[in-house]
Every structure is written in structure tokens, then in C-alpha cells.
Amino acid sequence: MLGNRNSYSKTETKTLKPHLADFEQTYGEEIFNELETIxxxxxxxxxxxxxxxxxxxxxxxxxxxxxxxEQDKNYQKNTKLLARKICNTTKKKIIMYVQ
Known part of the structure; x- marks a missing residue:
């Protein structure tokens, strides 16, 4: 771990970009540009x-x-049933990937 940041945001989704900006400011652009994986x-x-x-x-x-x-079998079953209902209702072909 090279960086961490405390945030008081209710949703973490809005804090990733500030985390990356803080990391770049702390370690510099050269080190930041060497990062490959997040x-x-x-x-x-x-x-x-x-x-x-x-x-x-x-x-x-x-x-x-x-x-x-989405790993839950009931969720998968309900998703497939919903996809079938949509197909039958709209008469359109829907391509869907369900794991």
C-alpha cells in the first residue's frame, strides 16, 4: 500500500479521484505515472x-x-425471469449476459 486518505463522504464512489490526486501530489507525477495497477x-x-x-x-x-x-442463485433466477418477461412484453430480442 502506497497511499491512503481519510474521507468523510457517505459514498466512496466519489472519493477515488481525490485519492488519486492526493497520491500524485504526495509522490509526484513521475511516480504516479509509474503506477500500473489499482x-x-x-x-x-x-x-x-x-x-x-x-x-x-x-x-x-x-x-x-x-x-x-449477483452471486446469489435467487438473484440470478429472478434476473433471468425478468429478462424473459421483458423479451415477451416488448417482442424485442435482448442479449444479456448473466453469470
Whole structure:
């Protein structure tokens, strides 16, 4: 671990960019640009953060916030049933990836 930051934000998703900015300010642009991988818990999982990490060229290991919920067999079953209902209701072909 090279950096940490305390935040009083109710949602961690809004704190990743400030964490990265603090790290860059503390260690300098040269060290910051040598970073290759970012690991963070599910609280940081958001499309905005995934996009920001990708734009900076990081390999990111950030679990998205519904990962654990999606592993539940009942959740998977209900998601598949909902997808079928939508297909039947709209008469449109929907391609969906469900793990």
C-alpha cells in the first residue's frame, strides 16, 4: 500500500479521484505515472471510476457494488425471469449476459 486518505463522504464512489490526486501530489507525477495497477474495494465501484481508471491506463481490480448480490442463485433466477418477461412484453430480442 502506497497511499491512503481519510474521507468523510457517505459514498466512496466519489472519493477515488481525490485519492488519486492526493497520491500524485504526495509522490509526484513521475511516480504516479509509474503506477500500473489499482486495487480498491466495492465501495469504489462505479462506471465513472472505471472510466477514469481506464483513461489513466491503470489495470483496475475494483469489484462492482452488486457483485456479491449477483452471486446469489435467487438473484440470478429472478434476473433471468425478468429478462424473459421483458423479451415477451416488448417482442424485442435482448442479449444479456448473466453469470
Amino acid at each position: 486495487t480498491a474495494d466495492a465501495g469504489y465501484g462505479s462506471e465513472e471510476n472505471y472510466d477514469a481508471l481506464e483513461e489513466k491506463g491503470f489495470t483496475a481490480y475494483v469489484k462492482y457494488n452488486t457483485f456479491e448480490k
